[in-house]
Structures are given as C-alpha cells and as structure tokens.
Amino acid sequence: xxxxxxxxxxxxxxxxxxxxxxxxxxxxxxxxxxxxxxxxxxxxxxxxxxxxxxxxxxxxxxxxxxxxxxxxxxxxxxxxxxxxxxxxxxxxxxxxxxxxxxxxxxxxxxxxxxxxxxxx
Amino acid sequence: xxxxxxxxxxxxxxxxxxxxxxxxxxxxxxxxxxxxxxxxxxxxxxxxxxxxxxxxxxxxxxxxxxxxxxxxxxxxxxxxxxxxxxxxxxxxxxxxxxxxxxxxxxxxxxxxxxxxxxxxxxxxxxxxxxxxxxxxxxxxxxxxxxxxxxxxxxxxxxxxxxxxxxxxxxxxxxxxxxxxxxxxxxxxxxxxxxxxxxxxxxxxxxxxxxxxxxxxxxxxxxxxxxxxxxxxxxxxxxxxxxxxxxxxxxxxxxxxxxxxxxxxxxxxxxxxxxxxxxxxxxxxxxxxxxxxxxxxxxxxxxxxxxxxxxxxxxxxxxxxxxxxxxxxxxxxxxxxxxxxxxxxxxxxxxxxxxxxxxxxxxxxxxxxxxxxxxxxxxxxxxxxxxxxxxxxxxxxxxxxxxxxxxxxxxxxxxxxxxxxxxxxxxxxxxxxxxxxxxxxxxxxxxxxxxxxxxxxxxxxxxxxxxxxxxxxxxxxxxxxxxxxxxxxxxxxxxxxxxxxxxxxxxxxxxxxxxxxxxxxxxxxxxxxxxxxxxxxxxxxxxxxxxxxxxxxxxxxxxxxxxxxxxxxxxxxxxxxxxxxx
Numbered sequence: 001x002x003x004x005x006x007x008x009x010x011x012x013x014x015x016x017x018x019x020x021x022x023x024x025x026x027x028x029x030x031x032x033x034x035x036x037x038x039x040x041x042x043x044x045x046x047x048x049x050x051x052x053x054x055x056x057x058x059x060x061x062x063x064x065x066x067x068x069x070x071x072x073x074x075x076x077x078x079x080x081x082x083x084x085x086x087x088x089x090x091x092x093x094x095x096x097x098x099x100x101x102x103x104x105x106x107x108x109x110x111x112x113x114x115x116x117x118x119x120x
Numbered sequence: 121x122x123x124x125x126x127x128x129x130x131x132x133x134x135x136x137x138x139x140x141x142x143x144x145x146x147x148x149x150x151x152x153x154x155x156x157x158x159x160x161x162x163x164x165x166x167x168x169x170x171x172x173x174x175x176x177x178x179x180x181x182x183x184x185x186x187x188x189x190x191x192x193x194x195x196x197x198x199x200x201x202x203x204x205x206x207x208x209x210x211x212x213x214x215x216x217x218x219x220x221x222x223x224x225x226x227x228x229x230x231x232x233x234x235x236x237x238x239x240x241x242x243x244x245x246x247x248x249x250x251x252x253x254x255x256x257x258x259x260x261x262x263x264x265x266x267x268x269x270x271x272x273x274x275x276x277x278x279x280x281x282x283x284x285x286x287x288x289x290x291x292x293x294x295x296x297x298x299x300x301x302x303x304x305x306x307x308x309x310x311x312x313x314x315x316x317x318x319x320x321x322x323x324x325x326x327x328x329x330x331x332x333x334x335x336x337x338x339x340x341x342x343x344x345x346x347x348x349x350x351x352x353x354x355x356x357x358x359x360x361x362x363x364x365x366x367x368x369x370x371x372x373x374x375x376x377x378x379x380x381x382x383x384x385x386x387x388x389x390x391x392x393x394x395x396x397x398x399x400x401x402x403x404x405x406x407x408x409x410x411x412x413x414x415x416x417x418x419x420x421x422x423x424x425x426x427x428x429x430x431x432x433x434x435x436x437x438x439x440x441x442x443x444x445x446x447x448x449x450x451x452x453x454x455x456x457x458x459x460x461x462x463x464x465x466x467x468x469x470x471x472x473x474x475x476x477x478x479x480x481x482x483x484x485x486x487x488x489x490x491x492x493x494x495x496x497x498x499x500x501x502x503x504x505x506x507x508x509x510x511x512x513x514x515x516x517x518x519x520x521x522x523x524x525x526x527x528x529x530x531x532x533x534x535x536x537x538x539x540x541x542x543x544x545x546x547x548x549x550x551x552x553x554x555x556x557x558x559x560x561x562x563x564x565x566x567x568x569x570x571x572x573x574x575x576x577x578x579x580x581x582x583x584x585x586x587x588x589x590x591x592x593x594x595x596x597x598x599x600x601x602x603x604x605x606x607x608x609x610x611x612x613x614x615x616x617x618x619x620x621x622x623x624x625x626x627x628x629x630x631x632x633x634x635x636x637x638x639x640x641x642x643x644x645x646x647x648x649x650x651x652x653x654x655x656x657x658x659x660x661x662x663x664x665x666x667x668x669x670x671x672x673x674x675x676x677x678x679x680x681x682x683x684x685x686x687x688x689x690x691x692x693x694x695x696x697x698x699x700x701x
Contacts, residue, residue: 009484015491022498080483081476081534100483101490101527 001115002044005029006036006062007051007078012100016049019104025111033057033065040069046115047074049107053081074114078102150449157441165433173426177419184415188389188408189377196391196404197375199333199341203402204395206329207288210243210303210321211397215286218307218317226251226317232262245325247300252278252316263320265296281306281316288398291323291351291360299323299360301351323352330354339406344368345399366390366405379408461661468591479530486526493519532558546581547589549614549622556593557612560601568606574613579622582691588665589689595662596626596685603630603683620691621671629682638677 003020005027007013013029020027028043030036033054048066050059063075080100096110217226217235225231232249239246248263256273272278281287281304289302304318330341331354342353348368349361366380366388375393382388387408394401497516500506506513532555553573557564564571593612600610614624633641640646642663666673670690677683 009488012484012488012491015488015495019491019495019498022495022502080487081480099527099531100487101523102487103524104491104494 001025001046003027003111004036004039004045004048006031006033006048006054006059008032008054009051016104016107020108023104023108025108033062036062037065037069040066044070045073047076047111049076049078049111052077052079074117076107076110076114148448148452150445153448154441154445157445158437161437161441162434165437166430169426169429169433173422173429177422180418180422181415184412184418188406188411189391192389192391192404192406193375193377195333195335195339196377196393196402199330199404200375200393200395200402202329202333203326203343203400204398206245206325207303207321207395207398207400210246210319211286211288211305213239213243214303214305214317214319218305223251223307223309223315226315227260229260229262232260236262239319245322247320247322249317249319252304252318254313254315258318259315267295270295277302277304278316281318282314286397288400290345290349290399291326294320296320301326326352327354333404335404335406338410339404341402341404343395343400343402346401351400364403366403368401380405457660457664461664464661465591475533479533482526483530486523486530489519490523490527493523544583544585547584547586548581549579549589549624550575552586552589553593553612553614556590556597559594560597563601564610567601567604567608569601569604569608569610571610571612574611576613576615579614579616580691582622582689584669584689588669592662592665592687593624593626595658596687599658600626600628600630600683603632604628605630616691617688621688622691624687624689625684626687627682627684632679632681632683633675633677634679638675641675642673 003025005013005017005020006029007016008031010031013031017027017029028039028045030039033056036048048063050062052059054062059077066073066075076096076098078098078100096114098107098110217239221231221235226235232251236246236249239249248261248265248267250258250261250263250267252272253259256271256275256278258268258270258272261268261270277287277289280289285306287302287304289304291299291301293299294302300320300323302318302320304316306314306316308314326343330343330352333341333354335341335354340353340355342355342358342364343351344364345351346368348363348366350358350364351360353360365382369376369378369390369392371394373394373396375391377389377391380388380390388405389408389411390403390405392401392403493516497513497520500509500512500516550573553575557571557573561571563569597610597612604610609629611627612625613627614622617623637646641659643660646660663673666687666689672688674686674688675683676686
C-alpha cells in the first residue's frame with residue numbers, strides 16, 4: 001500500500017507523511033499539483049490524499065488528471081474550508097472528505113476502508 | 121370601516137414620528153405634499169366651477185330681467201291701445217256729429233238731447249254735450265249741470281281747440297268740480313265764424329279701464345299728463361292732480377321701459393307710452409323685487425348648487441389626496457425598509473464571508489499544530505525513554521484537545537457562514553438551534569443566563585431556508601438577551617403541530633414589552649433602543665423573514681414577567697416557498 005499526500009502546506013504534509021510511515025503506511029508527499037503529476041509518472045500509488053484548495057490547481061482538477069494516469073486510484077479530500085458545493089461535489093466524487101484539522105486515526109480508518117472497497 | 125378611518129386618520133399625518141431616528145430624516149414631508157396636492161386639485165376643480173356659476177348667474181339674471189322688461193312693455197303697449205282706442209272712438213264720434221248735423225239742429229235742445237242719449241247708449245262715459253260759439257260762450261247745453269251760458273273764452277282748452285280744430289283736454293275739475301276731460305271739435309262756418317261741439321268724458325271710465333288691466337307683481341297702472349300730474353289711476357289710494365314721484369319720461373313714439381329707484385331703496389320697473397294726440401302718458405309701474413322673485417329662487421338654487429358642488433369636490437379632493445399620499449408614504453416606507461433589509465443581509469453576508477475566511481486561515485495552522493504535536497506524541501511513544509513519561513504525554517494530549525476545540529469552533533463558524541446564502545435544503549432544526557446558541561453561548565455564560573432547549577423528538581427534517589431560520593433565531597435570542605438581566609432564563613422549545621407545521625417558542629423572563637409598544641414592534645423603525653444605536657429594524661426584518669418562509673410570528677409579553685415569541689413554520693417546502701413569494 002502506497003499513498004501520495006498532496007497539500008501546499010509543507011509543514012503539514014511532511015509531518016503527516018512521517019506519522020503515517022511511523023504507522024507502517026508508505027506515504028510520499030508533494031506540495032503542488034505539478035509535482036504530483038510528475039511523481040505519479042514514476043511510481044504507482046493506491047490512494048491519493050488531496051487538498052481541495054491549492055494554488056494554481058486545486059484537488060478536484062488534479063484528481064481527474066491522476067485518474068487518467070493511474071486508473072482505479074482512490075482519492076480522499078482534505079480541506080480547511082467547508083464550502084457547501086465543494087462538500088457535496090467532493091462527497092460524490094471521492095471516497096471521503098475530511099476537514100482540517102484531522103484526526104490521524106480517522107484518516108487511517110478511511111484509507112483502509114477505501115482500499116478495502118477496491119479489494120471487494 | 122378601517123378604510124374610511126384611514127382616510128381621515130392617515131399614517132403619514134398622524135402616525136408615529138421619531139425625529140431621532142436617522143433613517144426617517146430624509147423622507148419627504150408628506151404633510152406639505154398632501155397640502156399642495158389638496159390645494160392644487162381643489163383649485164383646478166373649483167375655479168372652473170366658480171367661473172361657470174358666475175357666468176350662469178349673470179346670464180340667467182339678464183334673461184330674467186329682460187323678460188320682465190319685455191312683459192311690462194307688452195302690457196303697456198296693450199293698455200295704450202285700449203286707452204287710445206277709447207279716446208279715439210269718442211273723438212271720432214264727436215267729429216262725426218259735428219259734420220252730420222247743421223248748427224241749427226245742434227242748437228235745438230231736443231235734438232241735442234237725442235244726440236247725447238245716443239252717445240251715452242253707444243259709447244258710454246259721456247256726461248254732457250254743449251255747443252260753444254266763436255266768442256267762447258256756451259250757447260247750447262244738455263247735461264246734469266247748469267252750464268248753459270258759461271263763458272269759456274278764458275279757458276286754455278278753448279284756445280287749444282281754436283288753434284288745432286280738435287282737442288282732448290287734461291283731466292280737470294272745471295265748473296262742476298268733478299274730474300273729467302273734454303273732447304272738443306271746431307266746425308268752421310262759411311262766414312269765417314265757427315262753433316265748437318264739446319263733450320265731457322267721465323274719468324271713471326278711464327279708471328275702470330286701468331283697473332281692468334291684469335297686472336302682476338303689485339303693479340299699478342295710471343295716466344299722467346305731460347307735467348307729471350296724475351290724471352287717472354287704477355288705485356283708489358292715490359290723489360288725482362298730484363305730481364307723481366317718478367319723473368316725467370322723455371317723449372317717445374314707442375313703448376319704453378326703464379328702471380326707477382325710489383327714495384326708499386325700492387326699485388320699480390316702469391313702462392310708459394305717450395298716447396298720441398292727447399296730453400296723456402300711460403304708465404305701468406311694477407315692483408322690481410316682486411318681479412324678480414322667480415329670479416331670487418333661481419339665484420338661491422345656483423348658490424345651493426355651487427355650495428354642494430364645492431363640498432363634493434373638497435370631499436373628493438381630500439379623500440383622493442389622502443389616499444394617494446398615504447400610498448406614496450407606505451410605498452416609501454416599504455422601500456426604505458427593503459433597502460435597509462438588503463443592507464442588513466449584505467452586512468450579515470459580509471460578516472459570514474469574513475468569518476469563513478478567518479476560519480479557513482486558522483484551520484491550516486491548526487492542522488499543522490495538530491500534526492506536529494501528533495508527531496511528537498508518536499515519537500514519544502516509540503522511544504522507550506519517554507513512552508512512560510505520563511507528564512509529557514499529558515502535555516501533548518492537552519495540545520491535541522485545544523486543537524480539537526479550536527477545530528470545533530472553526531467548523532461551527534464555517535457551517536454557520538456557509539448557510540448565510542439563501543437556498544432551500546433539508547433543515548435539522550435542532551442543529552440550527554445549537555448552531556445559533558453556539559455563538560451566543562459564551563455571552564450567556566458570562567451573564568449567567570440559563571438557556572434551555574426543549575425539542576420534541578418527532579420533528580422531522582424539513583425543507584426550508586436554513587440561513588433565514590438562523591437569522592430569525594439569532595435576532596430573537598439577541599432581543600431576549602437585551603431584555604434579560606443577570607441570572608435570567610431563556611427557554612427555546614419546538615414542537616410539531618397537527619397541521620404540518622413546526623412551532624418554535626422563544627421565551628425569556630426579561631423586562632417585557634409595554635402594551636403601548638406592542639402594537640408597533642413589528643413595524644420598521646420602531647425602536648425603544650434608538651438612543652443606544654437600535655435602528656428599529658431587527659424585529660421588522662425577523663417578521664419579513666418569517667413571512668418569506670411562509671410562516672407566522674406572534675408575541676405575548678408582560679412588563680416585568682417576560683416575553684414569548686412564537687414562530688410557526690410550514691414543514692412542507694411548497695408552502696414555504698409560496699410564502700417566500
């Protein structure tokens with residue numbers, strides 16, 4: 001199980017990645033959509049955790065690009081903002097939609113559920 | 121009833137005025153507007169009415185006056201014909217006798233007696249007959265008086281008949297001391313001498329003729345001579361041979377009519393005609409006031425019509441002006457209210473966006489603190505050195521808890537702001553109430569206000585506008601807080617009614633609302649807090665919001681006991697949206 005974290009807050013995303021790896025979840029992180037596109041070309045990921053609002057390209061647009069590159073990839077959205085449309089659209093598209101600040105155990109639970117669904 | 125009352129007691133004249141309220145200062149001066157509207161419309165309606173009445177008044181007066189003159193003139197004309205006919209007949213008769221009889225026959229008393237008898241039979245009014253020679257002496261006479269041998273040479277009429285050949289005299293008393301007039305005809309003899317046949321006519325006949333005229337309006341018919349002395353009259357009270365008050369009018373061949381103003385402010389319409397070849401003027405005088413009686417009636421009718429017309433116009437003008445100005449006033453009130461309501465919701469939306477922005481910005485650093493402290497905890501738990509240091513773990517957990525609390529607040533703020541925008545969606549009433557209380561909860565705690573929420577379990581989620589319900593509750597709870605003193609109570613409860621509505625009750629035990637203010641509390645700009653910055657719009661906006669949701673709001677209050685607001689909202693979106701329209 002390999003996970004990619006995409007968030008423009010470097011301090012947040014790097015720490016989250018470190019904590020996940022402490023829990024035996026292999027997690028890479030990048031801070032922009034561009035970097036995410038690049039890294040996806042080089043490695044396979046089972047799941048991406050995307051920040052909805054990022055400079056230049058947001059999570060929802062990035063999700064479509066990543067799905068083209070790696071069909072079947074799962075997505076969990078993160079957001080610091082709770083706009084109604086984002087929430088509704090995000091819930092429909094992605095497996096989960098979590099609001100910052102997140103509880104890491106919540107996140108791990110959702111990751112596991114999302115990936116388990118694929119297994120079925 | 122209420123409409124007619126409104127007409128006489130319109131809001132813009134009698135309604136509340138709060139000069140200290142800045143929102144009303146720029147409003148139009150409706151009193152002045154009303155006055156000018158009344159004045160202008162009344163003038164434009166009454167001026168033509170006055171003009172028409174004035175013209176009508178003059179035209180009818182002139183018509184009545186000229187008709188009166190005409191009628192008098194006709195009467196005079198007819199009477200003149202009668203009188204002159206009467207005299208002409210007798211004149212012709214005398215003329216005929218003179219020519220038909222030789223002087224010898226006339227000198228014969230028997231023959232003269234027969235002639236007199238025949239004259240009296242055929243014409244009447246002839247009292248005597250006599251023959252006068254050229255020296256003026258009466259040489260033959262038949263009649264009731266002893267006038268034979270009388271000398272008329274010094275008499276005026278004798279000279280006139282000598283001069284003119286035929287003569288009708290004034291009325292005079294003469295030797296017999298009875299009013300009579302004389303008709304005398306001269307007959308020239310071949311020897312250049314002449315004799316005169318003379319008859320006396322009794323003026324009673326003339327008086328009778330005058331009396332028989334049908335005169336209206338206390339009219340009086342009389343005959344004067346050219347000197348203005350009364351000769352004959354229909355009236356018994358007037359004295360013959362006295363000069364009449366009316367001046368002798370100018371000679372005229374036609375019948376003339378003029379107005380005579382007497383010394384005692386009495387006006388007469390006087391018609392007269394000169395009777396040709398006689399010294400007589402026929403006059404008919406009528407009392408003008410009597411003649412104009414019909415005109416006075418018409419005049420009264422005109423004035424009555426004018427007064428009623430002005431009254432109707434004024435009532436109409438005042439009614440319409442009041443109606444229209446009041447409508448303008450109400451429209452203006454609505455406009456200002458809408459304007460301020462928009463301003464108010466814009467303000468709320470701005471606050472919402474600001475709050476959302478702040479919450480978002482805080483969420484990111486919170487997330488970092490969360491992860492960093494989480495990592496610290498992870499590391500502690502991995503290292504034997506700290507794994508059992510409960511104090512350190514406790515510190516990190518405390519950071520986590522605080523972050524979680526901050527997160528809860530920002531989430532609440534975001535959720536609240538998110539619903540500022542108007543849209544219909546399923547609403548969980550309990551959730552909304554909690555959200556609103558979340559904002560005011562701290563203030564309640566500081567002021568030691570106890571808030572209790574009591575929701576009936578059977579209230580379903582219902583389609584409505586969450587943002588509006590939020591604002592309604594926020595306004596009502598804010599109002600309650602303003603009324604509550606330290607240690608007060610606020611009870612919020614909700615229950616489902618039988619007719620598919622939900623009833624929300626917000627009750628406080630604050631200072632209450634005075635009965636005088638109760639009537640006005642939902643009106644815009646009514647505020648008991650103007651001095652402390654209230655606009656008087658809070659409850660009026662709340663009222664509008666409830667209406668927009670298709671609901672109803674009611675209030676009961678008692679001073680010193682508390683106030684209860686009851687809001688009823690429909691559970692079905694359809695009626696709610698209809699209410700919104």
